[in-house]
Amino acid sequence: MKLFIDRCTALGDKLRKAEALFCTFLIGVIVIIITLQVLSRNFFSYSIQGLDAIVRMMTFYIAMFGAILATHFQRHISIDTFSRFASAKYRYFLECIIDIWCLIIAFSLFYFSLELVQSSFEFGDIYTGEISLWILQLIIPYMFFNHFMIHLMNLINTLARKK
Amino acid sequence: MIFLLFLLLFIIGAPIYSLIAGMTLTSYSEAEIPLVVIILEFFNMSNIPMLLALPLFTLTGYLLAKSEAPKRLIYFSSTFFKLIPNNLIFLSLFLAIFFGAITGSSGITIIAFGSLVYSLLNDRFSDNYLYGFITTSGGLGLLFAPSLPMILYAIIAEIPVYDFFRFAIIPGMVLIVIFYLHSIFLSKGSIQNRDLNIKAPKNNKNIAMWLEVFLPIAVVITIYNGLLAITEIAAFAVLYIFIVEFFISKDLKKEDLIIAVQESMTLVGAIFIILGLSLASTNLIIDQQIPQLIFEYMSQVVGSKFSFFVFLIIFLLLIGAILDIYSAIIIVLPILLPLASLYEVNSIHLGILFILLMEIGFITPPIGLNLFIASNKFQKSITQIYISTIPFFAILLLFVLLVAYFPALFLLPH
Numbered sequence: 001m002k003l004f005i006d007r008c009t010a011l012g013d014k015l016r017k018a019e020a021l022f023c024t025f026l027i028g029v030i031v032i033i034i035t036l037q038v039l040s041r042n043f044f045s046y047s048i049q050g051l052d053a054i055v056r057m058m059t060f061y062i063a064m065f066g067a068i069l070a071t072h073f074q075r076h077i078s079i080d081t082f083s084r085f086a087s088a089k090y091r092y093f094l095e096c097i098i099d100i101w102c103l104i105i106a107f108s109l110f111y112f113s114l115e116l117v118q119s120s121f122e123f124g125d126i127y128t129g130e131i132s133l134w135i136l137q138l139i140i141p142y143m144f145f146n147h148f149m150i151h152l153m154n155l156i157n158t159l160a161r162k163k
Numbered sequence: 164m165i166f167l168l169f170l171l172l173f174i175i176g177a178p179i180y181s182l183i184a185g186m187t188l189t190s191y192s193e194a195e196i197p198l199v200v201i202i203l204e205f206f207n208m209s210n211i212p213m214l215l216a217l218p219l220f221t222l223t224g225y226l227l228a229k230s231e232a233p234k235r236l237i238y239f240s241s242t243f244f245k246l247i248p249n250n251l252i253f254l255s256l257f258l259a260i261f262f263g264a265i266t267g268s269s270g271i272t273i274i275a276f277g278s279l280v281y282s283l284l285n286d287r288f289s290d291n292y293l294y295g296f297i298t299t300s301g302g303l304g305l306l307f308a309p310s311l312p313m314i315l316y317a318i319i320a321e322i323p324v325y326d327f328f329r330f331a332i333i334p335g336m337v338l339i340v341i342f343y344l345h346s347i348f349l350s351k352g353s354i355q356n357r358d359l360n361i362k363a364p365k366n367n368k369n370i371a372m373w374l375e376v377f378l379p380i381a382v383v384i385t386i387y388n389g390l391l392a393i394t395e396i397a398a399f400a401v402l403y404i405f406i407v408e409f410f411i412s413k414d415l416k417k418e419d420l421i422i423a424v425q426e427s428m429t430l431v432g433a434i435f436i437i438l439g440l441s442l443a444s445t446n447l448i449i450d451q452q453i454p455q456l457i458f459e460y461m462s463q464v465v466g467s468k469f470s471f472f473v474f475l476i477i478f479l480l481l482i483g484a485i486l487d488i489y490s491a492i493i494i495v496l497p498i499l500l501p502l503a504s505l506y507e508v509n510s511i512h513l514g515i516l517f518i519l520l521m522e523i524g525f526i527t528p529p530i531g532l533n534l535f536i537a538s539n540k541f542q543k544s545i546t547q548i549y550i551s552t553i554p555f556f557a558i559l560l561l562f563v564l565l566v567a568y569f570p571a572l573f574l575l576p577h
Contacts, residue, residue: 056211
């Protein structure tokens with residue numbers, strides 16, 4: 001069990017590093033696209049069609065990876081006044097309750113996001129150009145699945161810590 | 164029963180996004196709307212054009228904070244403000260506003276400059292005054308471009324961000340003058356033209372220092388003349404600061420860039436997931452005509468614009484005390500906007516009041532974020548920090564009342 005947890009944690013750490021790198025890449029591409037767009041608009045009076053939609057989608061991807069990072073580093077916005085003043089024993093219970101609650105929510109959202117991807121696939125929805133929408137939407141179940149896994153690992157770690 | 168469960172989870176510190184998701188799932192089930200619609204609305208976030216400005220400006224702030232820019236900024240202001248009367252107070256306010264506006268966070272300002280401001284001013288003021296001054300002044304930058312809460316407000320309220328920034332200049336400046344005069348009035352003895360004996364940072368590069376100082380000026384000029392879209396300005400700000408910190412000052416390395424991206428995107432992700440889920444809950448709120456129901460109820464209790472402001476101030480003070488500024492904008496604004504328009508309060512006037520009240524929220528017990536940051540920074544009890552901020556709380560509240568009831572004094576004519 002311990003080996004399994006360690007491997008999952010190591011895999012999670014590697015994934016987070018890869019996601020941070022990918023975010024850096026996306027931001028670089030966005031900056032280049034916008035710079036080119038501004039230059040071509042001002043110097044050649046020409047705008048490349050469809051780039052805005054691509055940039056918006058890249059922003060969405062950055063947000064999704066950011067949300068995973070926020071879960072990984074436990075940096076989601078929350079009101080921690082009560083837990084701040086709680087003793088170690090109570091804090092342990094509070095952490096467990098919060099992780100269980102987040103597990104339920106993450107799993108529900110993961111399930112319904114898969115439903116969305118499935119319906120986009122069945123209807124053959126298309127995003128700008130010829131990109132199938134369901135491929136782009138895959139990031140949503142990926143994000144919620146990661147939320148689910150991170151909270152599951154947190155819960156197991158908290159329970160193991162108690163032992 | 165379900166409401167109590169959510170309240171309990173909120174109190175014990177469950178992430179706000181999970182509570183919004185839980186409430187939205189419950190409400191959609193009760194309204195017999197397919198739950199997949201929540202995810203569809205969530206995905207619709209990718210159609211908001213201005214959204215990109217938030218991650219890019221956040222990254223700009225993080226890159227600046229990671230470099231030696233804060234030290235250069237202190238050196239610059241100590242040289243530049245030498246001839247300004249009461250330059251120490253001016254410098255402290257300048258630093259707070261500069262970093263508050265660029266990073267969109269008053270907490271970072273307390274962490275970055277708290278000790279310096281304390282050491283500069285501690286022989287001229289009581290400790291209590293200084294704790295209050297530092298804890299509060301961090302929020303002043305939020306009324307200046309490119310303040311992230313103001314951009315987020317403009318996105319949700321669907322108002323031109325340029326107009327919002329332009330209208331916020333006068334209230335922002337007046338507030339600075341009030342803080343400046345208040346500090347002069349309460350200082351022990353003269354603080355006229357005191358020499359600032361601050362040495363240049365090691366390997367100081369003047370060109371980098373000037374370029375960093377020019378950034379907010381360039382952003383403000385570009386925003387106010389409408390030359391570029393806000394997302395384009397944000398992209399140029401990232402590119403500009405990247406060139407300055409990596410190729411001119413050479414303060415940052417490749418690893419710093421990835422760390423800055425990781426840290427800034429963590430904050431952005433935490434905000435965007437709330438925003439996405441709130442889009443679903445907001446649509447349900449509008450579908451169920453909840454603002455109208457609230458208005459019908461309120462019109463019995465709140466009969467006029469005058470009493471609406473009383474309600475608004477009390478309500479937002481309570482919200483500011485329990486929610487952070489981003490969550491408050493995302494969650495509360497969709498309900499407040501239709502109410503405000505029914506009382507003929509325009510979105511920009513409401514926005515300035517909203518930001519000001521959230522600034523107060525940063526220093527309002529029990530969970531004003533700046534109180535905890537300052538308590539940690541100065542190793543003082545929360546109670547002492549609470550007490551030290553009371554005069555500033557009163558000043559800000561008085562100012563809010565003036566902006567609410569006498570908008571003509573502070574807002575530019577349309």
